[in-house]
Amino acid sequence: MRFKWKKLEVAPPYVSMADIAFNLVLFFVILARTQDDSHLKWEPAKSAATRQIENASMSITVDVDGKTYLNGQQVGIIELPEGIASQLAAKGETKGKVLLKIHKETQALTFEPIIKAVSKAGCEVVHVLEEQQ
Amino acid sequence: MAGGPAIGGGGKRGSAAQTVGVLNLLTDLAFNLLIFFVVCASTEPEKGRPQDVPNVNEKKTEESKVQPVKLRVSRTDVFLKGETEENLPIEGLAARLRELLAEKTNPRERIVMVQTDGDTTYSQWIKVAEKIEEAGGVMTMLKVTEKVVTLRKSGGE
Numbered sequence: 097m098r099f100k101w102k103k104l105e106v107a108p109p110y111v112s113m114a115d116i117a118f119n120l121v122l123f124f125v126i127l128a129r130t131q132d133d134s135h136l137k138w139e140p141a142k143s144a145a146t147r148q149i150e151n152a153s154m155s156i157t158v159d160v161d162g163k164t165y166l167n168g169q170q171v172g173i174i175e176l177p178e179g180i181a182s183q184l185a186a187k188g189e190t191k192g193k194v195l196l197k198i199h200k201e202t203q204a205l206t207f208e209p210i211i212k213a214v215s216k217a218g219c220e221v222v223h224v225l226e227e228q229q
Numbered sequence: 230m231a232g233g234p235a236i237g238g239g240g241k242r243g244s245a246a247q248t249v250g251v252l253n254l255l256t257d258l259a260f261n262l263l264i265f266f267v268v269c270a271s272t273e274p275e276k277g278r279p280q281d282v283p284n285v286n287e288k289k290t291e292e293s294k295v296q297p298v299k300l301r302v303s304r305t306d307v308f309l310k311g312e313t314e315e316n317l318p319i320e321g322l323a324a325r326l327r328e329l330l331a332e333k334t335n336p337r338e339r340i341v342m343v344q345t346d347g348d349t350t351y352s353q354w355i356k357v358a359e360k361i362e363e364a365g366g367v368m369t370m371l372k373v374t375e376k377v378v379t380l381r382k383s384g385g386e
Contacts, residue, residue, distance in 0.1 A: 111254050111257070112254070112257070115257045115258075115261060118261055118265075119261065119264070122264055122265065122268055125268060126268060141351055141352040141355040142352070142355075143278060143355055143356075143359055144359065145278060145359055145362070145363075146276040146277055146278055147276065147277070147278065148274050148275075148276055149274060149275050149276065149277045149279075150274075158351075193279075195275070195277070198351045199351070200350065200351055200352040201350055201351070201352065202350065202351045203347060203348050203349065203350060203351075204302075204345035204346065204347055204348070204349040204350075204351075204354065205347045205348075207351050207354070208345060208370060211282055211370065212282075212370065214282075215282040215283075220279055220281070221279065221280045221281075221282055222277050222278070222279045222280070223277050223278050223279075223280060223355065224275050224276070224277040225276060225277045225278060225355065226276070227276050
């Protein structure tokens with residue numbers, strides 16, 4: 097007896113494969129972003145002269161409670177110079193751009209040592225501000 | 230993620246399967262578009278202002294012939310430091326600084342030293358920095374002399 101093999105009409109799921117590829121691209125785009133610090137609460141100071149900021153090497157945030165974070169990780173102000181240096185070393189850079197996300201009500205006693213530490217490390221200070229209308 | 234059944238066959242059953250498959254693919258597409266726009270919205274570039282903060286030694290500037298402009302910024306006011314302190318309104322600060330820096334053509338001489346009180350807010354500091362930049366000055370921070378306080382135990386050392 098001879099069996100008759102039925103030919104299956106199965107086409108490769110090209111659309112689904114494209115979906116997977118697209119999702120992978122999105123995944124790596126999100127992963128490539130600088131460390132997420134969106135959970136930190138802070139309000140930027142207002143300024144009339146702002147411009148768009150390009151990607152920075154790292155970010156320093158001072159939240160509403162006056163706590164300091166380097167790339168989303170809480171650090172003490174004394175530990176900042178060392179932290180900046182190690183971040184630069186990890187990226188193989190000698191100079192970098194540091195985003196300062198400082199809450200508008202932060203006092204000079206807190207933000208001045210931060211700015212000094214960044215400039216002492218040879219990095220460019222970039223203040224993240226809200227555009228004043 | 231809905232892959233959808235393999236498209237094929239004929240007749241009524243085949244056509245129903247094909248419709249389900251197409252619907253699944255459309256749902257996938259809509260979902261992907263949604264994610265794409267969410268990601269786009271969250272990666273909106275931030276706005277701000279770069280600042281060059283040179284390290285200036287106060288002793289060296291005192292030794293040099295040209296005296297830098299010195300400001301004291303309190304929580305609410307700005308003062309021009311000299312023999313006496315002159316209160317400068319923030320609105321007219323840029324114009325006054327422009328006057329003071331008019332004769333200074335060398336960028337090294339256009340330094341404006343800013344001293345803050347401990348309670349000066351970042352918002353106030355940014356306003357002053359903006360005015361200095363507007364006047365063509367280079368802002369630097371004046372080191373406040375640190376006081377060393379030694380605590381002694383009563384009746385102890």
